[in-house]
Amino acid sequence: MRRVVITGVGAVSSLGNTWAEVEASLRAGKNKVRVFEAWNEIEGLNTRLGAPADFIAPNYPRKKLRSMGRVSVMSVYATERALAQAGLSDDACLTDGSTGVSYGSCIGTPGDVPALSKVVTDKTTVDLTASTYLRTMTHTATVNIGMFFGMTGRIIPTASACTSGSQGIGYAYEAIKYGLQNVMVAGGAEEFHVTPIAVFDTLFATSTRNDSPELTPRPFDKERDGLVIGEGACSLILEEYEHARARGANILGEVVGYGTNSDGAHVTEPKAETMARAMQLALDDAGLDAAAIDYVNAHGTATAKGDIAETRATENTVGKDKPFSSLKSYIGHTLGACGALEAWMTLEMMRSGWFAPTINLQNPDPECGALDYLMGSGRELDAEYAMSNNFAFGGVNTSLIIKRL
Numbered sequence: 001m002r003r004v005v006i007t008g009v010g011a012v013s014s015l016g017n018t019w020a021e022v023e024a025s026l027r028a029g030k031n032k033v034r035v036f037e038a039w040n041e042i043e044g045l046n047t048r049l050g051a052p053a054d055f056i057a058p059n060y061p062r063k064k065l066r067s068m069g070r071v072s073v074m075s076v077y078a079t080e081r082a083l084a085q086a087g088l089s090d091d092a093c094l095t096d097g098s099t100g101v102s103y104g105s106c107i108g109t110p111g112d113v114p115a116l117s118k119v120v121t122d123k124t125t126v127d128l129t130a131s132t133y134l135r136t137m138t139h140t141a142t143v144n145i146g147m148f149f150g151m152t153g154r155i156i157p158t159a160s161a162c163t164s165g166s167q168g169i170g171y172a173y174e175a176i177k178y179g180l181q182n183v184m185v186a187g188g189a190e191e192f193h194v195t196p197i198a199v200f201d202t203l204f205a206t207s208t209r210n211d212s213p214e215l216t217p218r219p220f221d222k223e224r225d226g227l228v229i230g231e232g233a234c235s236l237i238l239e240e241y242e243h244a245r246a247r248g249a250n251i252l253g254e255v256v257g258y259g260t261n262s263d264g265a266h267v268t269e270p271k272a273e274t275m276a277r278a279m280q281l282a283l284d285d286a287g288l289d290a291a292a293i294d295y296v297n298a299h300g301t302a303t304a305k306g307d308i309a310e311t312r313a314t315e316n317t318v319g320k321d322k323p324f325s326s327l328k329s330y331i332g333h334t335l336g337a338c339g340a341l342e343a344w345m346t347l348e349m350m351r352s353g354w355f356a357p358t359i360n361l362q363n364p365d366p367e368c369g370a371l372d373y374l375m376g377s378g379r380e381l382d383a384e385y386a387m388s389n390n391f392a393f394g395g396v397n398t399s400l401i402i403k404r405l
Contacts, residue, residue, distance in 0.1 A: 004238050004240065004241070005239055005251045005253065006252045006255065009082050009234070010078035010234070012078055014032035026327075027354075027356075030214065031214060033050070035048050039194060047201050047210065047228075048208075049208075055077075055231075066130075066131045067134040069108060069140065075233045076148045078187065083237060087250075088183065093183055099151050099182065099183040100151065101151055101154070102156035102168045102171045103188060105141045105159065107136075108136040108140045109191060115127035116132060139159060156175070163339055163391065165339030165340035165343075168339070172185070183237065184238045187340035189232065190233075205226050207226040218329065219298065219328060219360075220358060224307065227328070228328075230335075232334045252351070253351070255400065256403045257285040259280065260399070261278050262395050262397070272308075272310075272316070274397055277397075278389075290319055295355055297325065297387065302329075308367050311368040324371045325358045328342075349383075351404060353381065355381050356374070357378045
């Protein structure tokens with residue numbers, strides 16, 4: 001089995017696009033949730049809250065932009081920055097078949113969907129273009145990354161809702177570990193749009209603290225009232241260890257374990273037993289005992305059943321004494337991007353030795369698992385191994401284990 005290291009990262013998030021910006025925001029202890037008064041006109045919508053990224057698209061060639069909606073542009077931008085940090089921007093490995101893409105998002109670019117719908121609702125194709133489907137397809141970010149940089153290796157789209165980004169990393173890790181590729185672009189992205197927000201709202205899963213956006217979401221707190229949708233993208237460059245060493249790459253960290261499975265029970269009600277099993281699969285893959293884990297980055301959406309199932313699964317798998325926090329309290333739920341953004345931020349917190357608390361968490365729900373919840377001003381930790389977990393609609397569970405180098 002080959003070792004898999006991280007040699008570059010690029011990101012777009014509501015906290016900023018660099019670790020310096022993100023860390024400053026985390027230390028400030030304030031979220032990026034905003035109120036959208038324009039949604040008042042949407043009948044039946046209860047929430048007015050969201051956390052979009054402050055992202056302006058670069059001036060890419062028009063020909064390349066034709067097939068790209070916002071989600072793809074953010075993904076390409078994040079990948080461009082990641083390749084630059086890894087020192088691979090002009091490397092021959094990008095086009096010789098040894099580099100692939102494993103990347104996820106939920107729904108492509110929702111703003112182009114009405115043009116498709118009008119074929120049925122209005123009996124017209126007036127708004128359709130040759131690129132409409134290319135921007136809305138669930139694997140739009142994955143293939144646009146590959147085309148933009150001329151990559152000819154494996155293309156692995158991971159459209160698995162909230163585990164899209166973490167599965168993107170996990171399957172890229174496996175592709176390298178088992179000798180199928182030397183380098184992989186891995187991650188996920190999601191653009192901000194009211195339609196997925198409306199979907200969660202109909203499930204009564206969204207926060208409606210419309211008068212106090214700074215106080216929500218509040219994962220694990222007994223006063224939590226639901227999630228807030230965010231936006232972002234994150235690309236990690238995963239590379240075979242010897243390949244990275246041979247070219248003198250700066251190694252940021254190592255992916256040492258990955259586990260994924262399915263609840264096999266219910267589309268929207270999580271199952272603690274199979275969540276715990278995914279974490280154990282990651283530990284087994286890494287060859288580690290639970291005692292080796294120094295920090296757990298939670299999925300932590302601030303939904304009633306999700307928080308309870310996740311925390312109980314975590315307690316049963318890694319124990320009660322593990323420092324535990326959710327970054328969604330700052331950036332909201334970024335859907336297809338969350339697994340990648342949270343894995344990256346976890347890695348950077350390991351490298352800095354300071355771990356962000358769950359903001360707005362004041363009184364942990366007694367129904368949640370007994371864990372060492374990080375609250376208040378954060379904590380300094382010397383962490384060698386961290387676990388980052390994500391769980392999705394459809395009962396998809398993922399767990400990643402990252403090692404600090």
